[in-house]
Amino acid sequence: MQHPSKEERVHKVFEKIYGNYDKMNSVISFKRHTAWRKDTMKRMNVQIGASALDVCCGTADWTIALSEAVGDSGKVSGLDFSKNMLSIGEEKVKALGKKNIELVHGNAMELPYEDNTFDYVTIGFGLRNVPDYFKVLKEMYRVVKPGGKVVCLETSQPTLIGFRQMYFLYFQYIMPALGKIFAKSYEEYAWLHESAKDFPGMKELKEMFEKAGFENVQVKAYTGGVAAMHLGFKPTK
Numbered sequence: 179m180q181h182p183s184k185e186e187r188v189h190k191v192f193e194k195i196y197g198n199y200d201k202m203n204s205v206i207s208f209k210r211h212t213a214w215r216k217d218t219m220k221r222m223n224v225q226i227g228a229s230a231l232d233v234c235c236g237t238a239d240w241t242i243a244l245s246e247a248v249g250d251s252g253k254v255s256g257l258d259f260s261k262n263m264l265s266i267g268e269e270k271v272k273a274l275g276k277k278n279i280e281l282v283h284g285n286a287m288e289l290p291y292e293d294n295t296f297d298y299v300t301i302g303f304g305l306r307n308v309p310d311y312f313k314v315l316k317e318m319y320r321v322v323k324p325g326g327k328v329v330c331l332e333t334s335q336p337t338l339i340g341f342r343q344m345y346f347l348y349f350q351y352i353m354p355a356l357g358k359i360f361a362k363s364y365e366e367y368a369w370l371h372e373s374a375k376d377f378p379g380m381k382e383l384k385e386m387f388e389k390a391g392f393e394n395v396q397v398k399a400y401t402g403g404v405a406a407m408h409l410g411f412k413p414t415k
């Protein structure tokens with residue numbers, strides 16, 4: 179029997195865990211993810227009336243935060259390949275009565291947009307999941323406008339001594355056990371461990387941003403480097 183591709187595996191994971199995703203996010207990060215997201219938004223300094231694309235938007239939390247920042251005169255699109263994750267996002271958008279959000283079913287590897295379309299393009303805890311990080315960064319580069327910002331918030335490789343060892347023990351034993359209790363699925367949360375383990379550290383990801391064409395790349399580590407934000411500008415010429 180053939181092994182499923184990374185893309186097929188990831189798709190299956192999110193199609194299955196969608197109902198528990200938001201709750202698990204808070205549990206596995208000890209609610210830290212909310213602070214990371216807030217700080218990232220502060221650094222982005224999103225302007226009223228701007229346009230934004232949130233790649234791998236999932237249940238649409240970052241998409242909604244962006245829609246609040248751009249206001250009624252702005253527009254935000256959220257894109258994801260899991261219809262179930264999007265369905266949770268749709269419920270939130272509807273409940274909030276947001277008119278400036280469009281949620282789109284699509285693949286991050288081939289963004290269905292013209293070159294130079296958005297002022298901001300974000301990806302939150304999504305890049306780790308795609309089959310080719312560099313290809314997705316180049317896609318994000320392609321669709322952001324010259325002078326626009328591309329921002330990635332993702333797990334990273336902890337740099338503090340002791341933290342790193344604890345982090346891996348946590349990932350290997352504690353998190354999957356939490357996954358079993360809350361989402362009744364061990365396998366799916368083991369995926370988080372695997373994908374986070376293989377994901378590049380801050381320096382490597384910064385280099386990848388630069389190789390994709392971004393300039394003035396800023397990096398911010400969160401909680402000892404458990405997560406990090408990378409922000410790059412597309413040159414104006």
Ligand SMILES: C[S@@+](CC[C@H](N)C(=O)[O-])C[C@H]1O[C@@H](n2cnc3c(N)ncnc32)[C@H](O)[C@@H]1O
Binds near residue numbers: 257
């Ligand atoms: C960990 S969730 C992150 C969701 C959201 N951005 C957040 O910050 O909570 C990762 C999301 O990426 C989506 N995803 C993974 N690979 C994708 C791809 N190739 N194209 C589009 N979406 C993808 C999954 O369906 C899932 O919703």
